[in-house]
Amino acid sequence: MFILEICVPSTLETVLKTVGLIVLAVLPLLTIWFIQRRRTQSARSALESGLRLNPPRRISGTSMTLVMVNGKEDREHYFFDTDTFYLQRGPVPTAVRLSQITSVTRTSDMIYERYVWQVCFSKAAGRRCVTFTNNLTLFNRDFLLFLEAVRKANPLATVDRAGLRF
DSSP states (O other): OOOOOOOOOOHHHHHHHHHHHHHHHHHHHHHHHHHHHHHHHHHHHHHHTTOOOOSOEEOBOSOOOEEEETTEEEEOEEEEOSSEEEEESSSSEEEEEGGGEEEEEEEEEEETTEEEEEEEEEETTEEEEEEEEBOOOSSOOHHHHHHHHHHHHOTTSEEOOOOTTO
């Protein structure tokens, strides 16, 4: 004769297993959030302490804008350091002081699931705007450093917030 025994777990045991699974599922997300928050805070504190950001750091993704330089096609690239924003088309970059930037705003346009950002600045020749996608990733925070540097250099500038999703 076979005796079949059914084991029914108690309510407490079921609750503990469920809570344990939820904690295991949320733990990696909390870790990523904590790391991202620490990097953002360290970027702000680095700028506040006067850290030199040399050499210039690239803040643009792969440009879709082709320009002609000396009869050859080239792409635009954007960089910044502690006090200057650089627009590079060809071998010689154009320099703009961060204090001359009037706005850094996110547009509604997207390229490859990344928003297009617009940087406007004033020079002697007038107001000019450039657009590009940023190269912000979980491990490359240079674009956030750029936003903080613009806020510090020109408190009157309009600077949108940025994140990994935008």
